[in-house]
Amino acid sequence: MRVERVDDYRVKFSISFDELQERGFGEDEIWKNSHIWYDLFDEMLDEAEDSFGIVASQTISIEVYSLTIQAIELILTLEMEEDKHFIDEPPLINTQSHQDLLLIFNDFEDLVSLCKRLVNHNLDIDSEWYIYGGEHYLLMNGDHDHLGTLSIVLEYGRESLFTTHLIREYGKQIISESATLQISKYFQ
Incomplete structure (x- = not known):
């Protein structure tokens, strides 16, 4: 199994x-x-x-x-109760700004919308775009909380439970650097 x-x-x-x-x-x-x-x-x-x-x-x-x-x-x-709060569990989002952040998106349009918003706010983020299991992943390398970037990205995607190592190993890399800038440029 x-x-x-x-x-x-x-x-x-x-x-x-x-x-x-x-x-x-x-x-x-x-x-x-x-x-x-x-x-x-x-x-x-x-x-x-x-x-x-x-x-x-x-x-x-x-x-x-x-x-x-x-x-x-x-x-x-x-099936979880909607009003249940997990007080004893650590937060899913790692708010330490020196860590890589791996996001998963519900659909491709959410990824494109995020990239356009980041570029419009002149937030140049070292990022990579992967596809794994039919899902779109954006790996944000390094300092991802510059000027509140974390709050912006979480409007469009959520933190993946997969590790960056798994996505890099088994995912298909679409864009290897400056993914947010390139996605915003090529997907109008």
Whole structure:
């Protein structure tokens, strides 16, 4: 079973059909015996807790993300209470200005809008643009809180849970330097 954290509330599980057969899923049983599925879901919850510290104390949903000849991919989503505040948890945004900041965007237009705004405010930021898993990432290197830059960028994107090392290693680099300036220039 391969486990990958998608975001704060979602974890993706990739399970080969060989692994499913080892767990008692036969061709006839795979869609009929619900108790086998409950055991698998319990194992998935345990794996999410062990790997990422995610504890499912609220409602969860599990959906089939993809189904191929080799494997099935499932997405486990935790449904959180909207008014719940995590007082004991550290903030997700690292406000130390000497750190790199990796942002993820809901869509490409948000990335372009941010870049245009930064350029219009004459904020030249050492940045790189990556695509990973169909998502757009902007890596802002070094001092990213100059003149309130952090508050501006968080209007358009959010901090990624992935590390800069993962994105640099496995992501596709689109622009390697001055990404904000180049995106603003080429995407009107």
